[in-house]
Amino acid sequence: MIIDVHGHWGPWFFPMDVGDVRVNLRVMDEWGIALQVVSAVEAVVYDAPGGNARLAEVLADQPRLRGYVVANPNNLAATEADLRRYLPGGRFVGVKVHTTYPRRALASPQMRDLFALLDGYGAVTLVHTWGPDVLDLLPLLADNPGVRVIAAHMGADRFDLAAEAARGCDRLYLEPSGSVADAGQVAHVAARVPAGQLLFGTDATLIDPAVSIGLVADADLDGATRERLYWRNAADLFSLHEAR
Numbered sequence: 001m002i003i004d005v006h007g008h009w010g011p012w013f014f015p016m017d018v019g020d021v022r023v024n025l026r027v028m029d030e031w032g033i034a035l036q037v038v039s040a041v042e043a044v045v046y047d048a049p050g051g052n053a054r055l056a057e058v059l060a061d062q063p064r065l066r067g068y069v070v071a072n073p074n075n076l077a078a079t080e081a082d083l084r085r086y087l088p089g090g091r092f093v094g095v096k097v098h099t100t101y102p103r104r105a106l107a108s109p110q111m112r113d114l115f116a117l118l119d120g121y122g123a124v125t126l127v128h129t130w131g132p133d134v135l136d137l138l139p140l141l142a143d144n145p146g147v148r149v150i151a152a153h154m155g156a157d158r159f160d161l162a163a164e165a166a167r168g169c170d171r172l173y174l175e176p177s178g179s180v181a182d183a184g185q186v187a188h189v190a191a192r193v194p195a196g197q198l199l200f201g202t203d204a205t206l207i208d209p210a211v212s213i214g215l216v217a218d219a220d221l222d223g224a225t226r227e228r229l230y231w232r233n234a235a236d237l238f239s240l241h242e243a244r
Contacts, residue, residue: 006037073102118147151172
């Protein structure tokens, strides 16, 4: 049983053959992924309200997918409208926040205001982290006790700092997806972070799940920790036990 907490739906601007939801389902079947939580690519890279709306249509008849509402820190009014529109319905189970595309660092005033908004919704929030910026999640979490954050890519090449950050806050979760695949990174994190804060993510359909599967296999985790990472923690965090 695997729950993927970091997926995408829709076409990328890279030269690759992805876009249709059938690609998500094919990749999930190839790697035994039962459920995938996805954000709309269009919403992440270009138009958050438009992408969120199109993803809502896809989720309506895809029982193996759940959605993230993409939140743009540059437009809090539109973000709040989408949070009100989509979160109560149950098909969207969290929020996705990127830093690169909106060009707002985690330490920026815009992110501070966005997290204050998310705090009112008690939102599970997947946040793009890459490098030492993963440490900037700690003050955001301290100021907003209703928010639970998944550090996407577990800081990438600074997974060591991600482990330090997660030890400092039990509302910070880590998942290993990404184009950086250092041998031993999941083992390093799992040895330092409580097992209840470990999740599984792939960044599909941008990246093949083989990368994350390999990273977890390389860690040689004990059975209980592996189960928590692959699905149990996600089922608890997103209330997905019935869907499983």
